[in-house]
């Protein structure tokens with residue numbers, strides 16, 4: 030179980046997150062939906078330890094993560110694919126994947142091979158510099174590199190931003206497979222309602238740094254409710 034209780038955080042002295050509460054069972058997928066600037070990226074960064082916890086608590090499998098470094102949170106099984114991917118653009122695809130094997134550099138070969146089974150599109154690109162890949166290929170590589178760290182919870186920030194529908198479908202298929210085969214938990218920040226609705230168990234609506242409601246994606250009229258919440262027509 031992953032739990033966030035009363036989490037507040039921000040930048041410098043400027044508050045962004047206000048008493049955020051939610052929990053996630055192992056193997057569950059929750060989505061975060063909200064208009065621009067409402068605090069979704071800030072929430073992922075605070076969970077990853079890139080921003081300080083001002084108040085509240087973050088717990089994973091009963092252990093508090095408060096005060097733990099980003100590296101310690103990665104070792105505790107949390108993987109993060111930030112918006113903009115943050116790849117090593119001058120390193121090759123293979124080198125990027127190896128850099129992701131933070132938990133076990135000696136087992137890197139096996140881990141990289143497992144990840145390439147999930148993303149066969151990357152196999153012919155192994156020797157290419159990451160910066161020379163298309164946006165969609167970079168997104169697959171970023172997700173693959175994260176999985177090389179063997180996380181049991183992954184935080185994904187807008188994975189579909191600016192990428193073509195066929196790669197979005199590939200990402201959805203891999204995430205569904207990982208949930209089924211490895212009981213992976215997923216926290217997904219996304220603006221694409223179809224993407225959220227295709228994999229999430231619950232959607233948390235975020236407004237001004239707080240979770241203001243939970244949407245059940247299986248409920249009738251839920252997509253209309255979501256569109257109204259983020260202010261898009263239809």
Ligand SMILES: Nc1ncnc2c1ncn2[C@@H]1O[C@H](COP(=O)(O)OP(=O)(O)OP(=O)(O)O)[C@@H](O)[C@H]1O
Nearest residue numbers: 040043045063064065066067068069070071072112
């Ligand atoms: N590095 C930073 N320093 C100061 N303020 C920041 C920083 N990053 C974000 N903010 C502010 O924090 C607030 C929340 O931003 P955040 O990026 O978390 O929103 P978001 O919901 O992820 O939006 P988007 O969908 O546009 O990515 C915004 O007011 C933003 O301007």
